């Protein structure tokens with residue numbers, strides 16, 4: 001959706017960062033002393049969720065810039081680190097949890113790049129691998145159209161070894177590098193083209209079948225456009241990742257998901273994009289799950305959608321999930337399809353239990369932190 005209204009916190013001093021956004025949006029900001037003005041404006045709409053997607057609020061993040069992903073104690077967690085640079089999204093997926101997460105949901109851009117960079121210096125100084133993502137509360141690359149932050153983050157991660165806070169390493173190779181993961185459903189990659197990224201940024205696409213993209217992922221890029229952008233990034237030397245999340249169960253979904261996998265790996269002469277397995281750092285899989293209140297929002301905002309009507313049970317984290325044998329059956333099909341093209345590629349589950357891991361992948365990362373260590377190893381293998 002197009003941003004139509006721009007608010008700016010009047011406590012923020014205009015600077016290069018804010019001028020850039022204002023220029024790119026082409027909108028005249030309304031300066032507000034209190035965020036309540038913005039929230040009241042959004043809430044006055046018949047559809048505050050849509051209004052929130054068209055209303056950008058340039059403000060400050062008064063909380064932590066860096067957070068550990070909350071995960072849950074019941075399902076295996078990947079120990080992700082969240083870089084909190086903004087909230088919400090201009091695209092409109094029926095299943096998006098952010099619709100129910102923020103009250104009201106508003107597109108917020110947090111200014112203060114110095115604060116972000118100094119928080120990152122604090123991470124780099126620990127000489128430990130952090131997998132850092134900006135795509136937890138927003139889409140990482142919707143911002144690329146209006147902000148120079150994504151490109152600056154790529155440069156920041158590329159230069160981590162020379163950070164004055166980082167302990168020197170002898171061999172010249174980087175020990176325990178951290179990586180930035182930019183996760184998106186857009187094709188907004190132009191400003192990332194000529195950056196010396198030093199392979200410390202992973203550009204990740206959430207993928208789904210053309211039929212789910214059409215029915216449930218409004219305003220997102222098509223599957224072909226996402227894979228074309230991924231191929232370009234591969235040619236620019238970036239490492240890639242793919243997230244099949246949410247996998248949606250419907251008649252014929254298995255063959256549709258296999259076709260998506262074929263499109264990733266098969267070469268151009270067979271109609272695929274020929275992405276090399278060694279360019280991919282990881283692929284994650286997660287079937288559709290949702291907190292019960294999201295169902296009402298989907299019914300109200302996406303009356304055509306059938307996504308919330310399936311064989312669901314309540315999981316240990318109170319989220320609705322597909323009945324376990326159905327999840328396992330779909331995972332097995334997808335894993336075996338990926339293995340045909342990329343036997344050694346790291347595939348993992350987001351928020352699944354032991355039985356699902358063992359029956360679908362043949363092992364379970366039992367020890368605390370084990371999944372995180374597997375992902376870190378893949379960073380060492382692919383990003384150094």
Ligand code: SF4
Nearest residue numbers: 089091092093096139
């Ligand atoms: S792209 Fe992601 S953040 Fe944006 S609406 Fe879809 S699920 Fe939500």
